[in-house]
Amino acid sequence: MRIRCPHCGERALDEFTYLGDASVTRPDPTSPDAAGEFYAYAYERRNIAGPTQELWYHQAGCHSWLVVTRDTRTHEISDVKLAEDVASKRIKSTAGAA
């Protein structure tokens, strides 16, 4: 498996570190069910057969955090974005919705 870092180009897997699910968002700690929401945020994961969004860190390269869309059945990577771009887009969309 190789990952195409937006900064560095295609690199071997041994340059990257896997963190986990990139689709979860940190709950609001002031919400009434904060404890339950944090439990789900930390522990509850779906076991997806298909495309997933994962956080990978380009540890031996440019030190960027990446959001990688990977199919768990084939390891095919269909998209790689910088995590900071994904996060700022997410912040903008929640700000727009509020």
Place this chain on the structure above:
Amino acid sequence: MSDPQNEAALKRNGLTISKREDVAVTHVALRRGMQAELEKRASAALGVSLPATARVAEASGKLVVWAGPEQWLIIEPRSTGKDPSVDLAEALKGAASIIDVSDSRVIFRVEGQKATEVLAPSMAIDFHDQVFKRGDVAITHASHLGVMVWRLPDGSGYEFACARTYAVAFSEWLADACGKLTRPA
């Protein structure tokens, strides 16, 4: 590099490895929100734009090397008694953070026609002429050691930057890699 077997192999391969002790290395990191300001002032101070992608830029004896997103290494000959990071810190004040890293980084140079041929099987990046072009930079690892490598703009070879702590291990690996083509069985 003192290994006589490696010395002979390097000679047969027409390669030279040198450690550039004559240079000052300065790390430049953009301060948040100051991109346009840094671009303007860095161009004026260095005489060349800071590369936005994994490239090196040359300017009157200085080499400006992309060192990851929003950071660069400036490599230049060390003139007597002068610390270039002081001038750069003054010129880029408020727009970038400047650190003299001359003592923390070592620059090695590999020159010779067979440089690409010996490095290609030794590292995991693609060294093909059309992929890793003259002036291209890669931040990667070699034999588990973190390194930056760039293809010299004139095509004469490559330069590597590695942490001084690992300089001995890295240079031995480099000599080994460069000697492998004609290593006796």
